[in-house]
Amino acid sequence: MAEPIPVSEVSARVLQRRRRRPRWLKALLADRRASIGLVVLIVLVLAAVLAPYVSPANPDSMSFTMLEAPSWHHPFGTDDLGRDLLSRVIYGARVSLFVGVATVASSMLLGVVMGVLAGYYGGWLDTIIMRYIDLQWAFPNFIIAVYLVAVFGAGLSNVIIAIALAFLDDFARIARGMVLTIRELDYVEGARALGASDLRLMLRHILPNSMAPLIVQATVSVSYAILAEAGLSFLGLGVKASTPTWGLILSDGRSFITRAWWLGIFPGVAIMVTVLSINFFGDYLRDLLDVRETSTEKS
Amino acid sequence: MPAATPAVAPISPAAARRLRYRFVTSYLLKRVLAAILVMWAVATLVFFMLRAVPGDPVQAMLFDTADAHAVAVLRHKYGLDRPVYVQYGLWLWNIGHGDFGASIYGSREPVRQIISQALPRTMSLALLAFVIAMAIAVPAGIVSAVRRNSPLDHGFTLLAFLGLSMPDFWLGIVLIIIFAAHLRWLPAIGYAPPSDGFVPWLRHLILPATAIGTAFSAILARMIRSSMLEVLSADFITVARSKGLVERQVVMKHALRNALIPVITVTGIAFALLMAGAVVVENVFSIKGIGRVLIQGILNRDYPVVQGAILVVSAIFVMTNLVVDVLYTVIDPRIRLR
Numbered sequence: 001m002a003e004p005i006p007v008s009e010v011s012a013r014v015l016q017r018r019r020r021r022p023r024w025l026k027a028l029l030a031d032r033r034a035s036i037g038l039v040v041l042i043v044l045v046l047a048a049v050l051a052p053y054v055s056p057a058n059p060d061s062m063s064f065t066m067l068e069a070p071s072w073h074h075p076f077g078t079d080d081l082g083r084d085l086l087s088r089v090i091y092g093a094r095v096s097l098f099v100g101v102a103t104v105a106s107s108m109l110l111g112v113v114m115g116v117l118a119g120y121y122g123g124w125l126d127t128i129i130m131r132y133i134d135l136q137w138a139f140p141n142f143i144i145a146v147y148l149v150a151v152f153g154a155g156l157s158n159v160i161i162a163i164a165l166a167f168l169d170d171f172a173r174i175a176r177g178m179v180l181t182i183r184e185l186d187y188v189e190g191a192r193a194l195g196a197s198d199l200r201l202m203l204r205h206i207l208p209n210s211m212a213p214l215i216v217q218a219t220v221s222v223s224y225a226i227l228a229e230a231g232l233s234f235l236g237l238g239v240k241a242s243t244p245t246w247g248l249i250l251s252d253g254r255s256f257i258t259r260a261w262w263l264g265i266f267p268g269v270a271i272m273v274t275v276l277s278i279n280f281f282g283d284y285l286r287d288l289l290d291v292r293e294t295s296t297e298k299s
Numbered sequence: 300m301p302a303a304t305p306a307v308a309p310i311s312p313a314a315a316r317r318l319r320y321r322f323v324t325s326y327l328l329k330r331v332l333a334a335i336l337v338m339w340a341v342a343t344l345v346f347f348m349l350r351a352v353p354g355d356p357v358q359a360m361l362f363d364t365a366d367a368h369a370v371a372v373l374r375h376k377y378g379l380d381r382p383v384y385v386q387y388g389l390w391l392w393n394i395g396h397g398d399f400g401a402s403i404y405g406s407r408e409p410v411r412q413i414i415s416q417a418l419p420r421t422m423s424l425a426l427l428a429f430v431i432a433m434a435i436a437v438p439a440g441i442v443s444a445v446r447r448n449s450p451l452d453h454g455f456t457l458l459a460f461l462g463l464s465m466p467d468f469w470l471g472i473v474l475i476i477i478f479a480a481h482l483r484w485l486p487a488i489g490y491a492p493p494s495d496g497f498v499p500w501l502r503h504l505i506l507p508a509t510a511i512g513t514a515f516s517a518i519l520a521r522m523i524r525s526s527m528l529e530v531l532s533a534d535f536i537t538v539a540r541s542k543g544l545v546e547r548q549v550v551m552k553h554a555l556r557n558a559l560i561p562v563i564t565v566t567g568i569a570f571a572l573l574m575a576g577a578v579v580v581e582n583v584f585s586i587k588g589i590g591r592v593l594i595q596g597i598l599n600r601d602y603p604v605v606q607g608a609i610l611v612v613s614a615i616f617v618m619t620n621l622v623v624d625v626l627y628t629v630i631d632p633r634i635r636l637r
Contacts, residue, residue: 033460135340139616140575150597150605151348223464230466231579235594250469254583257472258480258487265476268469276464 027288037280044274048093055087059244067260077262079253085262088244089270095245096274099160100226104218106164107225111171112214116202118172119179130176133169141166142228149237156239163228167221174217178210212289219282223275230271246271327625334621341613342394345606346387399607404599410607413592418611420490421581421588423500425573427508432516432569439516440523444531444558445550455520462517467576471510471583478506488585507584511576515569522565526558533557567623571616578612 021029028034047054056075063082070077076085118129136144141163148162182188183206191205232238233247246267253263285291310318374380378389393400399410439459443452479487485506491499530536531554539553540546578590585591589608596604 135337138337138620139613140571142575143571143578143612146578146593146597147345147609150593150609151351227466231468234466234468235579235582236598237594247466250472254472257476261476261480264469264472268466268472271469272461272465276460279460279464 024288028284031284031287033280034284037277037284040273040277041281044093044277045097047090048097051090051094055084055090057084057087059083059087059091060242067256067263069260070262076266077260079249079263080256080260085249085266088249089246089267092244092246092249092267092270093274095156095239095243096226096229096271099156099163099229099239100222103160103163103167103225103229104221106160107167107221108171108214108218110164111168112175112207114168115172115175115177116179116207119176120183120198120202120206126176129172133172136166136169137173141169141224142231145228145232146235146237149232154232154237154240156243159229159232159238162232163225166228167225170217170221171214174213175210178213179206182206182209213291216282216286216289216291219278219285223278223282226271226275226278323628326628330621330624334617337617338610338614341617342391342610343387345609346390349602349606350383394610399610400603402596402601402604404596404601404604410603413604414589414607414611417587417589417592419492420586421574421577421590423490423493424504424508424511424577424581424586424588425570427501427504428512428515428573428576429569430512431505431508432512432519432573435512435516436519436523439520441527441550441555443520443524444527447528452524455524459517459521462513465514466579467510467514468579468583470513471507471580474506474510475583490584490586490588503586507577507580507586510580510583511573514576515572518572519562519565519569522562523558526561527554530554530558563627564623566626567620570619574612574615 028038060083063078065074065078066082067080068074068078068082074084074086076089079085079088114129114133118126144166145159145162148165149158152158152162179202188201188205191201196205229238229245230247230250233245234251236251238247239245249267250264253260253267257264371380378386381389397411399414401407401409402413439455443455446452475487478485485502487506489503491503493500527550531550536549536554539549544553574590577588578593581588581590582594589612592604593608593612595601596608
């Protein structure tokens with residue numbers, strides 16, 4: 001039998017435990033890529049929110065200094081209308097990050113509702129929902145987004161709807177799978193025996209325990225959504241022309257890239273750095289929440 | 300090789316073959332039927348969604364300036380004055396016979412003709428992109444697995460992250476800036492058919508194909524790495540090593556062949572990715588492939604062209620998935636036939 005531990009040592013251990021850093025923070029600090037990713041993301045979000053204060057110029061004000069190479073005055077150079085590229089890239093972060101988060105939030109909401117309903121009730125509802133999800137699964141998300149924009153037309157809200165609908169199959173599949181596993185567990189049975197309603201079972205008992213893989217998927221999806229938005233904007237199917245978005249700046253600058261390389265480089269670097277940071281952070285979340293690699297790596 | 304002892308009554312090899320043959324044919328039949336159903340569902344969705352949107356194609360055709368009479372004449376000509384279910388039936392009949400109608404924008408060219416000109420370009424591009432992706436991914440994946448956790452492995456991991464985070468169309472722009480604008484080694488835009496010779500074809504396609512293939516090579520390299528790691532720890536590899544085979548032979552002959560089996564499943568995803576990439580990248584390099592046709596159609600509100608392009612792109616996906624499924628059952632007989 002183990003020796004009883006003296007009281008003083010117990011309190012020392014408790015104190016030690018309290019002083020110890022939480023697991024997520026320790027893992028984050030140990031993961032250099034994830035820490036860098038998080039710092040970059042915070043900087044990007046701040047830049048987007050504080051765009052009017054941090055950007056050196058008005059992103060829309062034109063000048064006669066057209067297609068000027070990067071300099072102290074214009075760190076990213078100017079475009080064909082003499083607009084400051086750095087300011088446009090900073091303002092572009094607003095649209096990209098907003099679209100990324102808004103699409104994934106709506107996509108997750110819709111997909112999870114579909115997946116939970118399908119998994120919980122089964123039967124014909126499951127068949128209908130999953131047939132649809134299977135149909136969508138057969139196509140790359142970006143192509144679906146293009147199809148939907150073709151139907152709805154361009155514009156900010158339509159782009160968000162199109163990308164959200166295009167990405168919901170991933171969430172629906174994960175949510176359904178989780179529900180099917182959790183539904184059979186003893187504690188859910190117990191709650192049901194105590195008279196919990198279907199809604200309560202789904203919202204209070206099943207969903208909270210399926211969050212880990214959904215959160216990981218959401219992170220991955222934000223990066224894909226940002227890439228998709230940039231692609232749509234680049235093709236002229238994105239938000240309206242007066243809003244600077246990274247994809248649109250690249251598209252506008254395309255005719256000048258042979259003379260003005262900066263128009264082709266900086267907006268793309270902005271996209272890459274953002275997506276890379278999200279991917280770094282997503283990898284850390286995957287390890288932390290112990291979610292095994294899902295087979296959803298299609299874009 | 301002697302067969303494993305059967306748990307139940309023994310059957311002759313011929314009977315086993317017959318049984319497997321019956322399984323495979325019924326499986327294939329089911330898959331083909333499912334593929335046809337998917338195509339029908341897509342066609343139906345396309346038909347009804349494009350009709351549900353605000354905006355009249357006839358008005359678009361006449362650039363929103365026509366008088367009522369002209370609109371009525373055109374409506375009648377295209378059968379748009381008939382009930383929707385009649386239109387739907389006719390439409391299904393027509394596309395079933397390869398008739399997608401004619402472009403209503405500018406040329407009035409038959410959609411079938413536009414697509415049959417565009418398809419070889421997209422196919423060339425996707426094929427070359429696939430070759431480039433494999434050429435990058437296979438060596439990178441093997442080296443990462445064999446030299447696990449070495450600086451080289453970490454380097455490849457970082458490169459894979461970069462490849463996945465880069466928009467393919469942006470990589471295309473960067474390649475144009477470097478290789479066309481500054482070094483002047485390769486043409487920036489356009490396409491040369493293979494009939495002009497292999498070198499002009501390659502010179503035009505190598506930049507767009509690299510732009511499309513890079514992201515996929517990152518996914519592929521990671522897959523080959525993890526698959527190789529798994530195989531390298533398997534018993535038969537230990538046996539091969541203990542037989543005294545040189546490491547090179549163990550890796551290249553024994554491990555790689557088995558490690559590539561799961562990679563085949565991703566060729567379906569590969570094709571999907573490469574096609575999605577082609578849709579955007581064709582627009583960067585002004586290659587009039589399916590992607591450019593689709594996007595131009597959308598921008599011009601040219602519905603017959605959009606419908607045709609969507610159906611053809613969808614058909615390519617469905618076919619690829621089917622082929623991959625079939626290929627997989629052929630390569631790995633252990634796969635369970637549902």
